[in-house]
Amino acid sequence: MPDDETPKQRLERIKLIERLILIPLLLLAVGGFFTFGRAIVVGQSMLPTLKPGQRLTILKAWKLFSPLKAGDIVVVGVKAGQKNRDEEIVKRVIFIQNDAGTRPWPEIVKTPTGTYPTAALFSRERFSGNARSGIYILGDNINNSTDSRDFGAVFESEIIGKVWR
Template structure:
């Protein structure tokens, strides 16, 4: 009887350790997210399942064109692309992104640009000053984010710049569905 009881205790310990590890990894290191909606098309599709790296921004700052998950004001988490960094001025004019007055290529929009019709625009013109907050430059510890599908995205144009402490992490791996499994690059 004692031997059987010891086996149960050993199994219980192993299960508790496994649950503890899963909890730790999910809380502090990696977490799954499901893309909800078309705002990141064509890069991410509705219902894509991704892994969010939650610790990367503890050791470095977000970079331009990273795909990030963040807590949106009074809503669920959003997934968007970093466009502007602290201290920068952002504007879009005639489908061209300008950072501090210099044009910046957005290679992830090339498929959309090829597919659009002559009368369609990918990104309506805007300047940072016209966005909520009316900033002349992105404040320290904030980023400006946009969806890749600019015509159908709730992003910094509506909700303003995002505080870095609201960023959950970087999403760069699609693991489901299997035919879309990939590391997402700019």
């Protein structure tokens, strides 16, 4: 601080320093609010990876920062059957089909509970090149999971966020 600084100049300098510190902090806080979210695991479909009641931090702005790939764990918003209410489910991405539906399926699907032939998990029309475009999801505990085997692919717009570890 210069000795010849007037009180008014000192006040202006302090205001500038506050703005340089507080505005970026405020932007980070607001950005974090819209970028991150929380979810809770319900059910046993993701055992042993995720346990029921486990709290998750999700990256809601995943399109900007981290494109989806097979193996990612996502939170998906889906209509819960005839109850006509929204539910969120946590599942693992196993395959992303292109818009034409022509991307070849992997021959096997690896999960923490084992390796499975794709043909044993999905009906023949789903993996023979006639699959609708979209993202196919599967629970890690495949014997106790409602997933793409039941309702098909989900759309990118249905994905609420990627689980962030």
